[in-house]
Amino acid sequence: MRDDEAKQILLMCSDPHPQPLHPQGVRRWVPRCFAATLPQSRLRAKGAIRSIEIKLNLLYDMPLFRPPSEADNLIIQATLGCSFNQCSFCAMYRSKHYVERPLADVCADIRTAAADWPDAQRVFLADGDALALPTQHLLAILRELASALPRLTRVSCYATPGNIGRKSAEELAQLRELKLSLLYFGIESGSDLILKKIIKGATQRRMAEVLHKAHASGMKISATVILGLGGNKHSDEHIDGTIALLNSTPVTYLSTLQLTLDESIAEEFQRKYGEPFQMPDDLAILKEQERLISGLNPPQPVIFRSNHASNALALAGNLPKDKEKLLLQLREAMAGHRPLRPYFMRGL
Numbered sequence: 001m002r003d004d005e006a007k008q009i010l011l012m013c014s015d016p017h018p019q020p021l022h023p024q025g026v027r028r029w030v031p032r033c034f035a036a037t038l039p040q041s042r043l044r045a046k047g048a049i050r051s052i053e054i055k056l057n058l059l060y061d062m063p064l065f066r067p068p069s070e071a072d073n074l075i076i077q078a079t080l081g082c083s084f085n086q087c088s089f090c091a092m093y094r095s096k097h098y099v100e101r102p103l104a105d106v107c108a109d110i111r112t113a114a115a116d117w118p119d120a121q122r123v124f125l126a127d128g129d130a131l132a133l134p135t136q137h138l139l140a141i142l143r144e145l146a147s148a149l150p151r152l153t154r155v156s157c158y159a160t161p162g163n164i165g166r167k168s169a170e171e172l173a174q175l176r177e178l179k180l181s182l183l184y185f186g187i188e189s190g191s192d193l194i195l196k197k198i199i200k201g202a203t204q205r206r207m208a209e210v211l212h213k214a215h216a217s218g219m220k221i222s223a224t225v226i227l228g229l230g231g232n233k234h235s236d237e238h239i240d241g242t243i244a245l246l247n248s249t250p251v252t253y254l255s256t257l258q259l260t261l262d263e264s265i266a267e268e269f270q271r272k273y274g275e276p277f278q279m280p281d282d283l284a285i286l287k288e289q290e291r292l293i294s295g296l297n298p299p300q301p302v303i304f305r306s307n308h309a310s311n312a313l314a315l316a317g318n319l320p321k322d323k324e325k326l327l328l329q330l331r332e333a334m335a336g337h338r339p340l341r342p343y344f345m346r347g348l
């Protein structure tokens, strides 16, 4: 790997709002050599916070994505691509075919990573939906992680309605027992109309079912909603359906993203939408956010963030406790008294 490539990966890995660790569309194996910042609580020295670079001598199949909150954690590719790969707004894995990586290769990666970073505590299993793996295969990966990383506290991965639905309650409990305790789940919208238009492959009811099932097994859910998916025409429908789903479903974390269409899929998105789609502007997005937060009365406290790089306005708080504070910040932004993130600083 050239120095400038290594630098690029270093920079993107330390970005608190990633997503791709390499420009999308470039697919190749590159040396895994990136900076991981250890938990700050372990790095305090005389009041100062230092960061430590950990060099991992591994290979990733690019493009690689992970949630913002996994920026400081070890990433192991258990699968490549997404087993569904049909959502019309999502270009993340269009350059990849879904592949279950051989168990021997994944275990070899885990041992190599553990040699470089023996006290890693949190692991994110990439790519798009490692939960699609057969349960015995996934259990074997979790056992290898537990044996190689004695300080392991949490394993997480992306999940879809389909792959949670295909696991029994007993299988989910077995996975949870071996520390797979956090699922990143793209709700996107709770409106059946919008879910159909974006080819999400699930209804509001189905999503509620699988999320309850995962929750009952002891797993935490980190859910995402994409503001703007209803366009100008179906904005209220999009948000009201989403409120209905979130008010009846136990999620621990909730993030909102702002719709941004990669140009490689923009035409396809429009075609599958089934009617002309008008992208909402920032003001309309802030109004959606206001409608969403106003309507949320979740069944358990939710840690809310809109810190993804796509958002015009970053918000953070707990719901319902901080509802009024968040609404005030939104109203200040809508009135022009709070700056929005400039377009050149936004990304997927």
Ligand code: SF4
Binding pocket: 082, 083, 084, 085, 086, 087, 090, 091, 092, 093, 128, 160, 186
């Ligand atoms: S399930 Fe997730 S990763 Fe797969 S296509 Fe849909 S949004 Fe993209």
